[in-house]
Amino acid sequence: MATPSNKKTLMTLYSAADCVYAHRVRFVLEEKAMEYQTVNVDFSNRPEDLADLNPYxxxxxxxxxxxxxxxxxxxxxxxxxxxxHPPLIPVDPISRARVRLGLHRFDRDWFDILFRPGHGETEKQRARDELRSTLSTLSSLFTRQRFLFGDELSIADCALAPLLWRLPVLGVELPKGAKATLDYMDQIFGMESFRRSLTPAEKAMR
Ligand SMILES: N[C@@H](CCC(=O)N[C@@H](CS)C(=O)NCC(=O)O)C(=O)O
Known part of the structure; x- marks a missing residue:
């Protein structure tokens, strides 16, 4: 008779020391208090199975x-x-759509330009300027609510936080007047799950 196996199969995350996209996932995994194993990819010596796991x-x-x-x-x-648990995507369709639209815009307006190859310095500077001004404008939102989409953390916060952590590296400084945004950032950076999501290379960024 076969014995049921209760051997736990850990999830594996292929990550990289300072990858802003992998950082998003590490933050969510930590927020969900998941146990997982990490394969740290060195791009000068990629693991052979990476191309099988991801066509890109x-x-x-x-x-x-x-x-x-x-x-x-x-x-x-x-x-x-x-x-x-804890839920990171709201339940009603309108809120869900708004969160997804936010994620799409983060990637299109900032992440793709600042962290993906193929973008010139002029375009990058425009993205940095736009990021700085949007974060300043968001200050009035953060005086009314704790997170981007209300008082609960969502995947939009988890997606944006790794970029916010990298603002000093990007050379983006927020004006003092953006106090509520700076407080929002400190709130996220102080979360146990966020701290646990950081690699040594990321810890050294601030
Ligand atoms: N859109 C992808 C972007 C992933 C991405 O650009 N990853 C980078 C590292 S941060 C990568 O693997 N680059 C491969 C390379 O440098 O050859 C996502 O959101 O996961």
Whole structure:
């Protein structure tokens, strides 16, 4: 008779020391208090299986049993569905759509330009300027609510936080008047899950 195996299969995250996209996933995994193992990818010596797991050979990739999933946003959404507590995506369709639209805009307006290859310095400077002014404008929102989409942490906060952590590295300084945004950042950076999500290379960024 076969004995049921209760051997736990840990999820594996293919990450990299200072990858802003992998950082998003590490934050969500820590917020969900998940146990997982990490493969730290060195791009000058990629693990052979990375190309099998992700046709683009990029990180992050999450391997959960038979599933190999890439794209940070898809991974965050998957984790929230698979491990619903604490919920990081609101339940009503309008709020869900707003969160997803926010994620899309973060990538299109900032992450893709600042962290993906193929963008010139002029375009990057425009993205940095726009980021600084949007974060300043968001200050009035943060005087009314704790997080981007209300008083609960969402995957939008988890997606943006790794970029906020990198503001000094990017050379983006917020004006003192953006106090509520700075407080919002401190609140996130002080979270146990966020602190646990940091690699040594990321810890050295601030
Ligand atoms: N849109 C992807 C972007 C992933 C990405 O650009 N990852 C970078 C590292 S931060 C990568 O793997 N680059 C491969 C390389 O440098 O060859 C996501 O959100 O996961």
């Amino acid at each position: 050979s990029e990180v992050p990739v999450l391997v959960d049993r038979e599933l190999a999933l890439h794209e940070s946003v898809l991974i965050m959404e998957y984790l929230d569905e698979r491990f619903p």
